[in-house]
Amino acid sequence: MHREHRLLGKDFLAGLVFLGFGWGAMHGAREFEIGTLARMGPGWFPAALGVVLALFGVLLMARGIGWPEKSPGAVAWGWRAPLCIVASMLGFGFLVPRLGLVPALVAMFFLAALGGREFRWREVLVLTLVMTALAVGVFVYLLKLPFQLVPGVYLV
Amino acid sequence: MFENLALGFAVALSVQNLLYCFAGVALGTLIGVLPGITPLVAIGMLFPLTFTLPPIPSLIMLAGIYYGAQYGGSTTAILVNLPGETGAAVTCIDGYQMARQGRAGPALAIAALASFFAGCVGTLLIAFVGPPLGEWALQFGPWEYCALMLMGLVASAVLAHGDAVKGLAMVALGLLFGMVGTDVNSGAVRFGFDVPSLFDGIGFTVIAVGLFAVAEIASNLESREPREAFTGKVPRLMPSRHDLGDSAWPMARGTAVGALFGVLPGTGPALSSFAAYMLEKKLALSPERFGAGAIEGVAAPEAANNAAAQTGFIPTLTLGIPGSAVMTLMVGAMMMHGFAPGPQAMAEKPELFWGIVASMWLGNLMLVVLNLPLVGLWVRLLNVPYRWLFPSVVMFCCIGNYSVNNNPMDVYLCAALGLLGYVLAKLECEPAPLLLGYVLGPLLEEHLRRAMILGRGDLAPFFTRPISLAFMLGTALVLVVMVLPVLRKK
Numbered sequence: 001m002h003r004e005h006r007l008l009g010k011d012f013l014a015g016l017v018f019l020g021f022g023w024g025a026m027h028g029a030r031e032f033e034i035g036t037l038a039r040m041g042p043g044w045f046p047a048a049l050g051v052v053l054a055l056f057g058v059l060l061m062a063r064g065i066g067w068p069e070k071s072p073g074a075v076a077w078g079w080r081a082p083l084c085i086v087a088s089m090l091g092f093g094f095l096v097p098r099l100g101l102v103p104a105l106v107a108m109f110f111l112a113a114l115g116g117r118e119f120r121w122r123e124v125l126v127l128t129l130v131m132t133a134l135a136v137g138v139f140v141y142l143l144k145l146p147f148q149l150v151p152g153v154y155l156v
Numbered sequence: 157m158f159e160n161l162a163l164g165f166a167v168a169l170s171v172q173n174l175l176y177c178f179a180g181v182a183l184g185t186l187i188g189v190l191p192g193i194t195p196l197v198a199i200g201m202l203f204p205l206t207f208t209l210p211p212i213p214s215l216i217m218l219a220g221i222y223y224g225a226q227y228g229g230s231t232t233a234i235l236v237n238l239p240g241e242t243g244a245a246v247t248c249i250d251g252y253q254m255a256r257q258g259r260a261g262p263a264l265a266i267a268a269l270a271s272f273f274a275g276c277v278g279t280l281l282i283a284f285v286g287p288p289l290g291e292w293a294l295q296f297g298p299w300e301y302c303a304l305m306l307m308g309l310v311a312s313a314v315l316a317h318g319d320a321v322k323g324l325a326m327v328a329l330g331l332l333f334g335m336v337g338t339d340v341n342s343g344a345v346r347f348g349f350d351v352p353s354l355f356d357g358i359g360f361t362v363i364a365v366g367l368f369a370v371a372e373i374a375s376n377l378e379s380r381e382p383r384e385a386f387t388g389k390v391p392r393l394m395p396s397r398h399d400l401g402d403s404a405w406p407m408a409r410g411t412a413v414g415a416l417f418g419v420l421p422g423t424g425p426a427l428s429s430f431a432a433y434m435l436e437k438k439l440a441l442s443p444e445r446f447g448a449g450a451i452e453g454v455a456a457p458e459a460a461n462n463a464a465a466q467t468g469f470i471p472t473l474t475l476g477i478p479g480s481a482v483m484t485l486m487v488g489a490m491m492m493h494g495f496a497p498g499p500q501a502m503a504e505k506p507e508l509f510w511g512i513v514a515s516m517w518l519g520n521l522m523l524v525v526l527n528l529p530l531v532g533l534w535v536r537l538l539n540v541p542y543r544w545l546f547p548s549v550v551m552f553c554c555i556g557n558y559s560v561n562n563n564p565m566d567v568y569l570c571a572a573l574g575l576l577g578y579v580l581a582k583l584e585c586e587p588a589p590l591l592l593g594y595v596l597g598p599l600l601e602e603h604l605r606r607a608m609i610l611g612r613g614d615l616a617p618f619f620t621r622p623i624s625l626a627f628m629l630g631t632a633l634v635l636v637v638m639v640l641p642v643l644r645k646k
Contacts, residue, residue: 014583018325025332025347032344038613042339045601046346049332056325063321075582081377082578085370085550089571092554093564108554112547115377123544131548135555143208145559 010075012064019057025050084115100148101140105132161283164510168518173216176209177515180217181522184224189534190545191236195225196481197369201549203489204361204556211493212508216515218489222482223275223519226465227527230267230458231534235260244461246433250446250453257449262395264531266403266451268524269395270459274411275520278466281415282473282513286502290474293499298607299617303627305600308477311420311634313589320638322585330590333358334597341605353565360488361560362570363594365553367587368481370574373546375581395451403455406436410456414463419470432460466516473497473509477596481588484595491595 025046035041088111095104109128113119139145140155148154167173183205187198202221206214233244234251247267254263296304309331313323336347337357348354395403410432417428436456437446446453471477476498478484490497495508502509527534557566577587611617618624 010583014322014325014580014585017580017583018329021329021332028347032339032342032346036613037608037615038611040605040608042342042344042346045604046332046335049328049335053325053328053332056321056328060321060325076378077582078378082374082575085374085377086571086575088547088550089370089554089567089574093558093567093571096558096567097564104554105551108551109547112550113543115374116543116546117377118543120543124547127544127547131551135551138205139555139559143205145208145555146562 007065008075009064009068011060011068013075015057015060015062015064017057018053018060022050022052022054022057025053081115084111084113088112088115096147100150100153101136102132102150105135158283160287160506160510161279161514163506164512164514167212167507167511168216168514173213173511173515174518176213176217177220177518178522178526180206180220180222181224181519181526184221184226185228185231185523185527185530185534186224186537188225188228189231189537190228190540191232191538191542193545193549194368194372195222195229196485197372197549198225198228199482199485200361200365200369201552201556203485204552204559206489207492207560211495212511214493215490215495215508215512218486219512219516220519220522222465222486223516223523226462226482227268227271227523228534230271230461231264231527231531232538234263234267234454235535236538244429246429246457247454247461249433250448250450253447253449254451254454259449261531262399262451263454265395265528266399266455267458268527270403270407270410270455271462272520272524273407274414274459274461274463275466275517277411278415278418278463278469279513279517279520281467282470285419285470286474286513289470290499290502293475294503296499296623297621298603298610299621299624300627301603302600302607303618303624303631304475304477305596305603307627307631307634308471309589309593309596309600310631312480312592314634314638318584318586322583323589326580326585326587326590327593330593330595331597331600332593333363333590334594335601340598340602351565353561353563353569357598358569358573358594359557359560359566360492360595361557362566363573364485364488364591365557366570366573367577367591369549369553370570371577371581371587373549374574374578376542377546399451403451406432406452406456407459409435409439410459411463413456414460414465415467417460418464418467428460428464429457432456462520469513469516473512474499474502476501476599478592481591484588484591488591488595 029043029047029050032043033041034043034047088108091111092104092108095107106128109131110124113124113127136149136155140147140149146154168177183202184198187193187202188195199221203218206217209217229244230247230251233247234255237248237252251263251267254260309327310324313327314320334357336354338345338355345355353359413432413435414428417431433453433456436452437443440446440450440452465482468478468480468483472483472487476487476496478487487497495501495505553570554567557570558564560566580587607617618628
């Protein structure tokens with residue numbers, strides 16, 4: 001296995017993620033009083049966790065480089081599905097307070113469906129209509145959540 | 157202890173609570189049976205529905221959702237050969253073979269009966285073991301709690317499938333996520349990043365839905381559509397007398413195995429169903445039938461699975477330490493209702509505690525009543541394509557998160573955590589230990605601080621107090637179990 005593969009292996013990358021969070025925690029904890037073991041300040045526990053996380057991170061990175069056979073192959077990243085799901089959720093969050101539940105759900109369904117293996121216009125449209133009606137029925141009508149449906153229209 | 161159960165049933169048997177229990181079971185099964193939607197996703201997706209209810213009905217409905225989702229998962233396992241969670245993977249082996257031989261009906265019926273039997277035994281066990289265990293736990297000082305939590309966290313990381321080092325790192329990351337928000341002792345806002353919705357900590361819904369539902373959908377979309385659905389009719393539902401005779405003992409043994417595993421923190425139903433299956437195979441007169449549609453291979457693991465699911469409530473409710481990812485979800489939801497499980501809860505809110513226990517049994521009963529006649533409907537649901545399902549799940553995630561605080565930031569955070577969960581899943585890091593760490597983080601810090609103040613920074617009490625020492629030794633044992641196979645290979 002090539003050296004560059006080791007740096008793209010699952011162990012090494014996972015170690016990098018944990019090291020990053022660990023470093024962030026240690027850095028962030030400096031803002032607060034660490035205190036002593038007998039009188040822990042608000043920074044003590046996060047700082048300790050940061051150290052532990054960073055150690056695990058370094059351990060995993062070392063294992064990824066030293067024993068690449070344990071974390072076989074580079075990761076097959078597929079960006080479309082996660083990005084479409086995330087985009088659909090961001091779209092929902094952005095539109096709900098501005099335009100209301102119905103437009104937000106329409107945007108959410110179309111963006112999410114783009115992340116699927118196949119995208120069929122009509123199917124997505126029907127799905128959107130059915131599920132939006134269901135959401136309005138269950139969440140707004142039955143559970144009485146205070147959603148704006150479309151600009152200016154409220155049910156409760 | 158029967159007066160406790162009687163109190164519980166008095167609470168659970170009100171018409172309103174029965175209705176909520178029924179609604180929970182029906183919804184849980186409905187969502188859990190959908191292929192590609194695991195019980196965890198189903199629970200994560202449905203529990204925002206219970207927020208608007210008062211605590212008791214809401215927790216009762218949640219217990220119903222829990223059982224429904226678990227049972228729905230077994231149905232999918234038997235009919236589609238698609239294990240929703242690791243626990244159901246064993247049921248697939250013989251259950252799916254039975255379905256292919258036209259015996260889907262008996263397989264589903266035996267699964268339901270085995271679950272029900274195990275659920276009854278599990279409920280009785282909670283009633284017998286819960287109070288003494290809770291009383292015993294009242295003597296726990298902060299040292300014991302720290303040691304117990306440490307043992308649970310380490311066990312969940314090491315005994316879960318996947319790499320133990322990554323599991324431990326995920327626990328630490330989860331503990332760190334638990335730190336976000338206002339520190340109770342000093343009032344300092346830690347890791348708030350000037351985002352007001354982080355000042356109270358990362359919401360439980362946000363983290364659970366993000367890590368489990370959102371991340372899982374993203375991963376699922378990349379694997380090929382796993383489709384070999386059983387589309388035929390289910391001809392004969394009830395098992396023959398012969399089937400029942402064959403599965404009686406496996407049910408009993410499976411229940412015993414499951415009950416034992418369920419109580420241990422961190423192991424959960426997955427290990428228990430596997431252990432029960434192996435035990436039956438060892439004891440069978442003709443072990444070659446296993447894997448080719450042996451009814452014992454359905455009865456034993458299903459009983460074990462459900463017994464473990466039930467007895468898993470023992471450490472969860474009496475000690476406040478959840479054993480598995482699903483239990484963690486349940487604890488998180490209970491905490492959202494201001495019910496922090498633990499020894500005090502049993503003494504202070506007996507009607508809530510025993511109401512939940514009783515409604516768990518009722519949930520099991522309803523499963524049998526509901527599912528046997530409705531098998532035909534569930535079979536039809538199996539053919540709903542995933543491309544219709546996943547946007548609908550995203551919808552529930554969005555609305556569920558938004559409606560907790562009416563704040564879009566919760567939806568954004570959930571999306572971000574979903575992305576993180578996706579990346580971590582790609583790197584083969586299991587999310588369950590992270591969630592457990594997140595739930596236990598604040599508790600662990602609190603007890604550790606208290607222990608250190610009481611002992612003036614002395615670490616010795618952890619090893620001199622007998623109960624604490626026992627938990628520490630348990631933790632060490634789990635770590636040794638983890639290191640042993642590595643040493644043997646060298």
